[in-house]
Amino acid sequence: MYGINVERINLMDQDEVKEVKDFLQTFKLKLDDNVDYTIVIRKNEKIKATCSKSQNVFKCFAVADELRGEGVSATLMGALSDKLFEEGIYHSFIFTKIENINIFTSLGYELIHQVEKVALLESGIYNIKNYLADMQKKYNIDKFTKNTAIVMNCNPFTLGHLYLIEKAASQNKEVLVFIVEEDKSSFPFIYRYAMVKEGVSHLHNVRVIKGGEYIISRATFPSYFLRKEDEILKAYTTLDASIFGKYFCKTLNITKRFIGEEPYCKVTRAYNDALKEILPIYGVEVIEVKRKAYMEDVISASNVRKLIVEGKTPLIKDIVPSSTWTFLNSAVGKEIMDKIRLSNSPH
Numbered sequence: 001m002y003g004i005n006v007e008r009i010n011l012m013d014q015d016e017v018k019e020v021k022d023f024l025q026t027f028k029l030k031l032d033d034n035v036d037y038t039i040v041i042r043k044n045e046k047i048k049a050t051c052s053k054s055q056n057v058f059k060c061f062a063v064a065d066e067l068r069g070e071g072v073s074a075t076l077m078g079a080l081s082d083k084l085f086e087e088g089i090y091h092s093f094i095f096t097k098i099e100n101i102n103i104f105t106s107l108g109y110e111l112i113h114q115v116e117k118v119a120l121l122e123s124g125i126y127n128i129k130n131y132l133a134d135m136q137k138k139y140n141i142d143k144f145t146k147n148t149a150i151v152m153n154c155n156p157f158t159l160g161h162l163y164l165i166e167k168a169a170s171q172n173k174e175v176l177v178f179i180v181e182e183d184k185s186s187f188p189f190i191y192r193y194a195m196v197k198e199g200v201s202h203l204h205n206v207r208v209i210k211g212g213e214y215i216i217s218r219a220t221f222p223s224y225f226l227r228k229e230d231e232i233l234k235a236y237t238t239l240d241a242s243i244f245g246k247y248f249c250k251t252l253n254i255t256k257r258f259i260g261e262e263p264y265c266k267v268t269r270a271y272n273d274a275l276k277e278i279l280p281i282y283g284v285e286v287i288e289v290k291r292k293a294y295m296e297d298v299i300s301a302s303n304v305r306k307l308i309v310e311g312k313t314p315l316i317k318d319i320v321p322s323s324t325w326t327f328l329n330s331a332v333g334k335e336i337m338d339k340i341r342l343s344n345s346p347h
Contacts, residue, residue, distance in 0.1 A: 009038040091124030132251040148172040148256040155185040157195040160299035163292035182217030199323035216240040237274035245282035
């Protein structure tokens with residue numbers, strides 16, 4: 001665009017950030033807390049367009065009416081794509097309102113799925129169909145066998161997680177355990193994955209699989225265009241469950257998904273409800289298993305982290321598999337536990 005330049009915002013400068021927030025507010029949008037790069041286009045020194053990214057997710061997109069039809073959207077997306085290329089990233093996502101789908105498909109983005117208020121699109125050197133085809137080959141998943149799936153975060157891996165996996169393994173021919181890959185947990189993915197893989201090595205019909213980018217993490221789901229917490233939760237759970245049913249289950253011949261009963265966490269309970277509502281549409285049976293308990297308390301990863309914070313590490317041994325206990329007693333494990341305690345200490 002002649003005479004209009006893309007300008008990077010210094011996210012450490014409160015005044016610059018406030019200017020972006022004020023502009024977004026005119027569209028009833030927010031600037032997500034986890035953005036790592038923000039750009040704007042100005043006219044007469046006033047912000048008239050903006051877009052941000054968090055890793056490879058584009059978000060917080062807005063263009064003033066007076067600049068519509070002038071190629072501003074393409075300019076913004078091109079500048080963000082250039083930034084990704086600099087970072088060695090060649091695939092990106094956009095979460096947006098469904099009314100913006102046409103803007104982004106006209107720029108070469110491909111729609112993955114849309115629900116009532118949210119659409120997810122992607123662009124880059126692969127798409128979800130290529131990705132799942134590669135996954136099927138990498139993990140040697142038999143598409144002619146009826147597979148059972150479990151999706152877990154395992155922050156960290158507990159006897160509750162193991163109980164659910166063993167239950168599924170005892171009742172089904174093949175079990176695919178997807179570990180959420182997004183690194184927004186106390187325990188980094190590389191260690192969560194290793195704990196589970198070692199912890200289920202005695203189960204020969206279980207494959208532990210890296211969850212990848214298409215199993216959406218609650219931590220990275222954008223909320224900038226949804227105002228109410230219930231709206232955000234409904235959009236997140238519905239979109240993730242739909243993508244899993246539409247793509248994962250179809251490609252990998254998943255006919256059952258096991259979930260743990262959730263008596264406490266509102267988010268997980270809403271997610272379970274979404275799975276029970278949506279997956280049957282794709283011919284997938286959802287089996288909810290009563291959670292394993294110890295000393296009359298449900299075993300959970302949050303309880304493990306609570307014991308870490310309270311300095312009661314020896315009590316953890318009774319509620320985690322040996323793979324987790326061994327890791328917690330390693331140098332890296334102790335370092336992570338120290339960070340958990342530090343981040344939860346009163347300031």
